[in-house]
Amino acid sequence: MRDRIAYRLPYAVMAVLGLFMLVQYYIPHQVVQAPRQMMLQWKQPLNGFIILLAIVGIATVHVRKIYRQERRWGYSIITLGAMAAMIFVGFAYGVQEGTIFSDWFKYLISPIEATMFSLLAFYVASAAFRAFRARSASAAILLVSATVVMLALIPAVSQNIPLISEISAFILKYPNTAAKRAILIGVSLGAISVALKTIIGIDRTLLERDGK
Amino acid sequence: MNYLRTAAAKLVGLDRRVVFIAVFVAVAIPFFLPVHFTAVPEEETIQFDNALVQALQSEKPILVDVDFGPQTMAEMEPMLLALLHRIFQSGHKAIFLTFMTEATSPIRNYLAEMESIYDLEYGRDYVFLGYASAYAYTMYGLGNSFSAYFHRDDRGTPLDRLPLMKNVNSLRDVSVVINIASNAFPRFWIQYSVTPHGFDFLAGTTAVGATEYYPYLQTGQLKGLLAGGRGAAEYETLLVEKGILKGPGDATAGLGAQSLALFTILGFILIGNVAYFLNRGKAR
Amino acid sequence: MLSLNQNRFFLAVAVTLLMFMGSTVYAASVQADGMSAEWFDTSRITHLIALLVFSGLFFYFVWRGKKGRPLHIRPIDAMDLLGDAVGRAAEMGTPMLYAPGLGSLTDPVTVASLNILSKVAEKGARLHTRTLVPNYGPLTWPVAQEVVRQAYTRAGKSREFNPDDVPYLTSRSFTYAAATAGMMQREKTATNFFIGHFYSESLILTENGAASGAFQIGGTDAVEQLPFFITTCDKVMIGEEIFAASALVVDDPVSRSVVKASDWFKVILLALFAIGLIAALLEAILGPQLPGDATIQWLTAFSRGDWL
Numbered sequence: 001m002r003d004r005i006a007y008r009l010p011y012a013v014m015a016v017l018g019l020f021m022l023v024q025y026y027i028p029h030q031v032v033q034a035p036r037q038m039m040l041q042w043k044q045p046l047n048g049f050i051i052l053l054a055i056v057g058i059a060t061v062h063v064r065k066i067y068r069q070e071r072r073w074g075y076s077i078i079t080l081g082a083m084a085a086m087i088f089v090g091f092a093y094g095v096q097e098g099t100i101f102s103d104w105f106k107y108l109i110s111p112i113e114a115t116m117f118s119l120l121a122f123y124v125a126s127a128a129f130r131a132f133r134a135r136s137a138s139a140a141i142l143l144v145s146a147t148v149v150m151l152a153l154i155p156a157v158s159q160n161i162p163l164i165s166e167i168s169a170f171i172l173k174y175p176n177t178a179a180k181r182a183i184l185i186g187v188s189l190g191a192i193s194v195a196l197k198t199i200i201g202i203d204r205t206l207l208e209r210d211g212k
Numbered sequence: 213m214n215y216l217r218t219a220a221a222k223l224v225g226l227d228r229r230v231v232f233i234a235v236f237v238a239v240a241i242p243f244f245l246p247v248h249f250t251a252v253p254e255e256e257t258i259q260f261d262n263a264l265v266q267a268l269q270s271e272k273p274i275l276v277d278v279d280f281g282p283q284t285m286a287e288m289e290p291m292l293l294a295l296l297h298r299i300f301q302s303g304h305k306a307i308f309l310t311f312m313t314e315a316t317s318p319i320r321n322y323l324a325e326m327e328s329i330y331d332l333e334y335g336r337d338y339v340f341l342g343y344a345s346a347y348a349y350t351m352y353g354l355g356n357s358f359s360a361y362f363h364r365d366d367r368g369t370p371l372d373r374l375p376l377m378k379n380v381n382s383l384r385d386v387s388v389v390i391n392i393a394s395n396a397f398p399r400f401w402i403q404y405s406v407t408p409h410g411f412d413f414l415a416g417t418t419a420v421g422a423t424e425y426y427p428y429l430q431t432g433q434l435k436g437l438l439a440g441g442r443g444a445a446e447y448e449t450l451l452v453e454k455g456i457l458k459g460p461g462d463a464t465a466g467l468g469a470q471s472l473a474l475f476t477i478l479g480f481i482l483i484g485n486v487a488y489f490l491n492r493g494k495a496r
Numbered sequence: 497m498l499s500l501n502q503n504r505f506f507l508a509v510a511v512t513l514l515m516f517m518g519s520t521v522y523a524a525s526v527q528a529d530g531m532s533a534e535w536f537d538t539s540r541i542t543h544l545i546a547l548l549v550f551s552g553l554f555f556y557f558v559w560r561g562k563k564g565r566p567l568h569i570r571p572i573d574a575m576d577l578l579g580d581a582v583g584r585a586a587e588m589g590t591p592m593l594y595a596p597g598l599g600s601l602t603d604p605v606t607v608a609s610l611n612i613l614s615k616v617a618e619k620g621a622r623l624h625t626r627t628l629v630p631n632y633g634p635l636t637w638p639v640a641q642e643v644v645r646q647a648y649t650r651a652g653k654s655r656e657f658n659p660d661d662v663p664y665l666t667s668r669s670f671t672y673a674a675a676t677a678g679m680m681q682r683e684k685t686a687t688n689f690f691i692g693h694f695y696s697e698s699l700i701l702t703e704n705g706a707a708s709g710a711f712q713i714g715g716t717d718a719v720e721q722l723p724f725f726i727t728t729c730d731k732v733m734i735g736e737e738i739f740a741a742s743a744l745v746v747d748d749p750v751s752r753s754v755v756k757a758s759d760w761f762k763v764i765l766l767a768l769f770a771i772g773l774i775a776a777l778l779e780a781i782l783g784p785q786l787p788g789d790a791t792i793q794w795l796t797a798f799s800r801g802d803w804l
């Protein structure tokens with residue numbers, strides 16, 4: 001019996017809360033909106049616990065790697081050390097402007113991430129080089145429209161070749177937007193299906209337990 | 213001819229490291245050469261400014277949500293600075309907030325810069341509410357109440373002690389909401405807040421993310437859009453024309469690198485296609 | 497779950513009543529300033545009608561599906577290739593990589609992606625092929641781990657499951673991209689799946705995979721990332737194809753019927769769009785003073801997608 005309750009309870013919670021969130025969208029009355037406000041406010045402290053989960057996640061993986069001395073376990077020591085150091089300086093000296101924590105963030109983490117972001121320019125170039133080839137009629141259309149849009153982005157070109165900005169704007173606003181809307185409508189319907197399946201409990205992958 | 217075809221076969225499978233080096237050179241060159249480009253404002257950029265002008269005529273303050281970190285600063289910072297000059301030059305009041313922890317310290321610096329240029333007074337001319345977590349809930353919730361989501365501002369002052377916040381209870385009390393973001397937050401604003409509460413909304417995004425927002429421009433859920441470094445450069449030009457900025461800023465300066473990089477990519481696409489067709493002839 | 501017997505019906509009524517009483521008491525106990533006393537938001541009537549029609553179709557087809565009548569659904573290329581993709585990794589004796597995206601567990605696309613993961617991991621387990629699942633969300637991580645564990649159990653290989661194959665990496669997008677790219681290169685994954693919601697790091701993930709020569713199946717509901725997937729992946733699920741695939745991999749009649757319902761709703765929408773288009777054209781030609789103008793206005797607004 002206890003097992004059955006434990007198994008069914010998550011579905012019940014999902015169904016009740018899912019239905020509540022659905023209904024509240026149409027009812028502005030405070031009987032519905034006040035509890036909703038309360039739920040939203042509860043969400044904020046709950047976010048804190050998610051961070052705890054993340055820390056536990058990283059720690060377990062890397063401690064296990066070091067303990068078993070798996071390949072490249074040296075990096076795991078660096079990861080754990082860096083995490084411990086950030087947590088320590090954050091708690092010991094604070095996180096405001098001018099503290100060690102903020103400096104490490106500004107001068108270590110930020111430049112590393114900015115480097116990754118700037119890699120995009122290189123990857124865009126190499127992906128475009130390989131992919132934009134007129135292999136078929138539709139690929140040729142893609143190639144031509146991509147070329148027009150890119151040319152229009154270059155001021156020296158768009159200011160000297162007439163109509164290119166207009167054609168590029170047309171491509172972006174009409175064919176491009178129409179296709180996007182179609183995809184967006186499909187995505188919305190798909191999302192509603194998943195939500196409905198979750199609410200009525202058809203979708204069980206996420207809460208599956210031992211083949212049940 | 214045979215020589216050409218062998219070359220074509222080699223080019224089809226060109227090592228991507230060659231592409232990388234070419235792009236690197238193209239991006240680096242403009243920083244050493246005194247080449248100047250200017251951008252001509254496009255429709256979305258003009259729309260953006262028109263909507264902002266309307267808001268500047270109202271008595272209500274403007275709400276600016278700044279969500280970009282150091283990763284995308286090169287692209288987003290000039291845009292935000294142009295916007296800040298636009299707002300504070302006209303003597304308007306503004307409230308700032310962010311949903312990104314790493315954005316807080318840059319925002320403090322930008323605002324301090326503005327404070328010294330325009331001689332602003334904190335709390336009266338502008339307020340920085342600081343960081344809020346749970347963005348979707350906060351975006352929605354601000355439509356009903358500011359004080360439920362922000363008890364104190366970034367400096368720890370309770371909201372009711374800030375003169376600017378006295379008359380601001382919810383999003384109804386701001387003239388326009390502007391989101392300068394490197395991520396999907398403008399979409400969340402539209403979905404979670406513009407749709408249920410209905411207010412004027414403007415956005416500035418990265419070039420990569422901008423194409424997502426054209427449909428919303430057409431439905432009017434978005435009143436104007438600054439698209440990436442180029443949008444920022446266009447806005448700088450517009451503000452220089454209107455006499456708000458003295459000269460073009462960093463976005464305009466970046467146009468050179470952007471133009472050359474695009475030329476390089478187009479060049480590679482051309483090479484790729486020529487090589488592909490020559491090679492196909494050989495395969496036959 | 498669907499069949500409502502009497503007990504469940506009374507339970508549902510009781511729960512609803514309890515919730516209503518609870519929230520009334522709560523609403524009375526807090527100062528609800530700026531809140532409305534309206535019982536229905538009339539501006540959302542279009543929205544409600546659309547939802548009711550969709551739900552109606554949904555339950556109709558679920559009911560039909562339960563009766564076991566076969567339903568035909570358009571095949572999805574990328575989904576049909578799932579088996580081949582797993583087989584390729586098995587042949588080459590290298591693991592697969594499955595990135596469930598950067599969306600949170602509240603994004604429907606993440607839920608759909610985890611459904612597909614469940615099938616991929618099960619197929620992999622049967623062929624003694626590991627599935628590496630790098631995680632971005634600390635909440636998605638334990639769920640993904642459980643999904644893969646269950647997949648191994650279903651394949652009868654629960655002892656082969658290694659939780660370290662489903663690690664939590666980081667919640668910073670570019671760091672995540674770097675770590676995942678490293679994983680692909682170190683483990684020389686022969687097959688990569690990128691299915692879920694992605695942001696601007698998408699190209700870094702897929703281009704690294706393409707450079708290592710892996711067979712790649714991509715899929716995302718992030719429209720602005722689709723071009724990157726299309727240029728770098730071998731097969732791509734566009735938007736709702738992910739939701740359809742997630743229903744189809746389960747291969748039971750109820751799941752198929754869900755896809756069917758959304759297909760029929762699209763037919764209704766297309767018909768409305770056509771009517772709206774004609775109405776707008778009529779209005780443009782005949783001027784706004786024709787009879788039934790309000791209806792036309794409504795249809796035009798509806799076909800513009802204001803309710804979305």
